[in-house]
Amino acid sequence: MQIIQPHYHAIARTAQDYERMAMSGVVAVAEPAFWAGFDRRFPETFIDYFRQISEFEPTRAAQYGIRHFCWVAVNPKEAEDPVLTREVLKHFPDFLSRPTCLGVGETGLHKSTTNECDALAAHVELAMEHNQLVLIHTPHLADKLHGTLRVLEVLKGLKVDPEKIWIDHVEEQTIRPCLDAGYWVGMTLYPITKCSPKRAVDMIEKYGTERVLINSSADWGPSDPFTLQECILEYRRRGYSVQDAVELFHNNPCRFLGQNPKFDIQPIRIESIEREFV
Amino acid sequence: MLTPQQVIDNYFLENRHMLLEVAAFLDRFDVAVDHTGGIAGEAKKLDVIRASLEQLQRKDAATSRVERLLKLFATV
Numbered sequence: 001m002q003i004i005q006p007h008y009h010a011i012a013r014t015a016q017d018y019e020r021m022a023m024s025g026v027v028a029v030a031e032p033a034f035w036a037g038f039d040r041r042f043p044e045t046f047i048d049y050f051r052q053i054s055e056f057e058p059t060r061a062a063q064y065g066i067r068h069f070c071w072v073a074v075n076p077k078e079a080e081d082p083v084l085t086r087e088v089l090k091h092f093p094d095f096l097s098r099p100t101c102l103g104v105g106e107t108g109l110h111k112s113t114t115n116e117c118d119a120l121a122a123h124v125e126l127a128m129e130h131n132q133l134v135l136i137h138t139p140h141l142a143d144k145l146h147g148t149l150r151v152l153e154v155l156k157g158l159k160v161d162p163e164k165i166w167i168d169h170v171e172e173q174t175i176r177p178c179l180d181a182g183y184w185v186g187m188t189l190y191p192i193t194k195c196s197p198k199r200a201v202d203m204i205e206k207y208g209t210e211r212v213l214i215n216s217s218a219d220w221g222p223s224d225p226f227t228l229q230e231c232i233l234e235y236r237r238r239g240y241s242v243q244d245a246v247e248l249f250h251n252n253p254c255r256f257l258g259q260n261p262k263f264d265i266q267p268i269r270i271e272s273i274e275r276e277f278v
Numbered sequence: 279m280l281t282p283q284q285v286i287d288n289y290f291l292e293n294r295h296m297l298l299e300v301a302a303f304l305d306r307f308d309v310a311v312d313h314t315g316g317i318a319g320e321a322k323k324l325d326v327i328r329a330s331l332e333q334l335q336r337k338d339a340a341t342s343r344v345e346r347l348l349k350l351f352a353t354v
Contacts, residue, residue, distance in 0.1 A: 192291050192292055192294075193291060193295070196295070196298070196299060196302070198299065198306075199298065199299070199302045202305065202306055205309070
C-alpha cells in the first residue's frame with residue numbers, strides 16, 4: 001500500500017528510517033520547519049536550516065525512492081523573539097519559490113503568548129499573500145485546549161482560506177471546533193504523548209475522513225515514524241478496505257498538499273485487472 | 279531507589295497515556311453498543327476491567343495493587 005508521511009522531521013532521523021519506510025510503502029514525506037531543541041540566535045541559522053530541508057534532504061530521501069517536500073517557519077518557541085522572527089520572515093519569499101517547498105509551517109502556538117500570537121498572524125498573512133498552504137502546530141498536553149482555541153481566534157481575525165490551512169496535533173477535545181471552522185486537521189501519533197493509533201481510528205470513526213490527515217511522530221525526541229503503519233493496521237483490523245486506507249493515508253495528503261501544484265502526486269484508486277486466460 | 283517525586287515525574291506521561299487508552303477503550307465500547315443496540319455475549323471481561331479501576335482507587339497498599347489485579351484478571 002502506498003503511504004504519505006505528511007509531517008516528518010527527516011533531519012532528525014536516520015537513513016535506516018528512510019529505508020524501512022520505503023520498504024513499507026512510504027512514497028513521500030513532507031518536512032515542516034521545527035524547533036532544534038534549543039533556541040537559535042541568528043536569522044542565518046534558520047536560513048541554513050531551510051537550505052538543508054529544501055536542498056539536501058530531498059537528495060537523501062531520493063536514494064530510497066521517496067519524494068521529500070518541506071515547509072518553512074519560525075517555530076512557536078523561537079517566535080517568542082519578535083526581532084528574530086521578523087528577520088527570518090523576510091527570507092520566506094525566496095524559499096517559498098523553491099521547487100519542493102509547499103508552504104508556511106509549522107507555525108502556531110506553544111504557550112500562547114502575545115508574541116507567539118503575533119508571529120502566528122504574521123506567518124499566516126504572509127502565506128495568504130503568497131497563496132501558500134499553512135501548517136499550524138497546536139500546544140502539547142496541559143495547554144492543548146486553550147492553545148487550540150487561541151489559534152482559532154487568531155485565524156478568525158485574519159482573511160484566510162480555511163481549505164489551505166491544516167491545524168495539527170488535534171485530539172478528542174480539539175478536533176470538533178477545528179473541523180467545524182472548515183480547516184483541515186492532523187492527528188499526530190506518538191508513543192506516549194499526543195494521540196495513539198487506536199484513538200486516531202476512534203476519531204476517524206466518529207468524525208469521518210474528510211479534511212483529516214494522520215501523521216506519525218518523527219523528530220529527535222521519543223517518537224516513531226512507524227506509528228503510521230500501526231494506525232493503518234488498526235484501521236484495517238476494524239474492517240476497512242485497502243482502498244479506504246489508501247484514501248486516508250495517501251489520497252487525503254494528496255488532496256491537501258496537492259493544492260500546491262509542486263506536490264504532483266495524484267490520488268490513486270486500486271483496480272482489479274481482469275484475468276487473461278491463455 | 280527513586281524518590282517519591284521521581285516516581286511521579288518519571289512515570290506521569292506513561293501512565294497518562296495508558297489511562298487515556300483505557301478511556302478510549304471504554305468509549306469505543308459505548309459507541310459500539312450505540313451502533314449495534316447492545317451486547318450479545320457476556321461482558322465479564324469488561325466487568326473485570328471496571329472492577330480493576332475501582333481497585334486502583336483504593337488508597338491502602340497492604341497488598342500489591344498489581345497482585346490484586348492479576349488475581350482479578352485470572353477470573354476471566
